[in-house]
Amino acid sequence: MESFEYTANPARVIFGSDTIKKLPDELRRLGKTRPLLLSTPQQISGAEALRDIIGHGVVGIFAEATMHTPLEVTEKAIAYAKPRNADCVVSIGGGSTIGLGKAISVRTGLYHIAISTTYAGSEVTPVLGETTGGIKVTRSDPGILPGTVIYDVDLTMTLPAGLTATSGVNAIAHAVEALYARNGNPVINLIAKQGIRALALSLPVLATDLGSRQARASALYGAWLCGTCLGAVGMSLHHKLCHALGGSFNLPHAETHAVILPHALAYNAPKVPLAMAMLAEAIPESDGEPIKGLNSLLAKLNVPRALKDLGMKESDIDKAADIASESAYWNPRELDRDLIREVIRRAWEGEQAR
Numbered sequence: 059m060e061s062f063e064y065t066a067n068p069a070r071v072i073f074g075s076d077t078i079k080k081l082p083d084e085l086r087r088l089g090k091t092r093p094l095l096l097s098t099p100q101q102i103s104g105a106e107a108l109r110d111i112i113g114h115g116v117v118g119i120f121a122e123a124t125m126h127t128p129l130e131v132t133e134k135a136i137a138y139a140k141p142r143n144a145d146c147v148v149s150i151g152g153g154s155t156i157g158l159g160k161a162i163s164v165r166t167g168l169y170h171i172a173i174s175t176t177y178a179g180s181e182v183t184p185v186l187g188e189t190t191g192g193i194k195v196t197r198s199d200p201g202i203l204p205g206t207v208i209y210d211v212d213l214t215m216t217l218p219a220g221l222t223a224t225s226g227v228n229a230i231a232h233a234v235e236a237l238y239a240r241n242g243n244p245v246i247n248l249i250a251k252q253g254i255r256a257l258a259l260s261l262p263v264l265a266t267d268l269g270s271r272q273a274r275a276s277a278l279y280g281a282w283l284c285g286t287c288l289g290a291v292g293m294s295l296h297h298k299l300c301h302a303l304g305g306s307f308n309l310p311h312a313e314t315h316a317v318i319l320p321h322a323l324a325y326n327a328p329k330v331p332l333a334m335a336m337l338a339e340a341i342p343e344s345d346g347e348p349i350k351g352l353n354s355l356l357a358k359l360n361v362p363r364a365l366k367d368l369g370m371k372e373s374d375i376d377k378a379a380d381i382a383s384e385s386a387y388w389n390p391r392e393l394d395r396d397l398i399r400e401v402i403r404r405a406w407e408g409e410q411a412r
């Protein structure tokens with residue numbers, strides 16, 4: 059076995075069904091009595107349900123979380139929290155709401171309990187992407203990591219079909235890139251393989267039966283494991299490409315991940331034989347070729363397969379190739395601008411990755 063270094067992020071995770079009922083106990087354990095609840099406008103009923111469960115002490119609901127964590131929303135939320143003497147924040151939602159919780163927590167020191175309702179994985183990472191004046195800047199800081207994560211399978215039952223599939227593939231992408239990360243290690247490999255397997259088996263079930271409780275539990279468990287990978291090791295071409303496409307052309311987050319993943323993996327495949335072998339074990343129907351397994355999984359999930367269907371213009375392919383090959387980041391395979399352009403072109407057209 060080769061030498062490695064492994065740093066685990068501290069995590070207190072409460073997982074199961076109806077686990078939001080444990081929130082009052084968790085607040086008592088932490089000595090917190092004045093929580094501020096956060097949600098998107100669409101999920102305000104979830105925040106209201108939390109308020110009823112907590113009973114008394116809730117200082118308010120701030121239901122203005124939105125994509126890309128704009129600084130002005132964070133400042134508005136802090137201005138709302140301060141005069142009410144909030145002593146912690148509880149975010150209930152996907153990566154957008156949890157991002158707001160992180161942005162408040164890192165600025166104010168308020169303890170953050172994240173209740174995750176998608177598979178994006180932000181709740182277990184010390185990473186935050188924020189937008190100021192339309193420009194998104196991402197940073198990592200131990201102070202960004204939420205203190206407690208509650209996974210309640212019941213809350214994911216309402217996740218619509220499209221977001222279930224794309225958010226699930228978004229999670230798989232974290233674990234795929236963890237398998238060839240520069241700072242990868244055997245512990246993260248175990249977590250990544252298990253996370254991919256849990257999602258690759260449960261997402262096709264959910265594609266035909268959104269209400270399968272067993273598949274929902276397995277998908278959420280897989281999402282936690284994959285999020286743990288994202289929080290622990292560095293990501294490469296796939297994540298950078300999605301970041302560039304999302305940031306520069308305003309493409310939707312989870313859908314973009316679903317389109318790009320097989321193409322980014324195909325680009326890196328020649329340089330990462332060990333990761334490909336681990337993926338072949340983790341992804342069903344791979345027959346030794348994980349890209350084949352991934353294509354078959356994506357076909358079952360009915361996720362978008364072409365960037366042009368997400369609203370990207372053909373004339374933007376060159377700009378995307380420039381951004382993705384200029385930025386300084388580590389990737390297992392050298393970044394060749396023309397080959398990256400071809401990756402983006404294939405993804406734009408919706409061609410099958412191979």
Ligand code: NAD
Binds near residue numbers: 155177
């Ligand atoms: P999201 O949080 O933007 O949610 C999308 C929509 O789905 C929202 O309207 C939300 O209210 C709704 N929704 C969420 N859960 C639901 C449920 N169970 N039932 C019904 N509706 C529900 O989507 P996302 O994909 O979770 O997060 C994307 C954002 O998170 C991006 O901005 C991305 O950059 C960020 N992100 C950050 C990290 C990180 O580590 N910092 C990791 C992953 C994603």
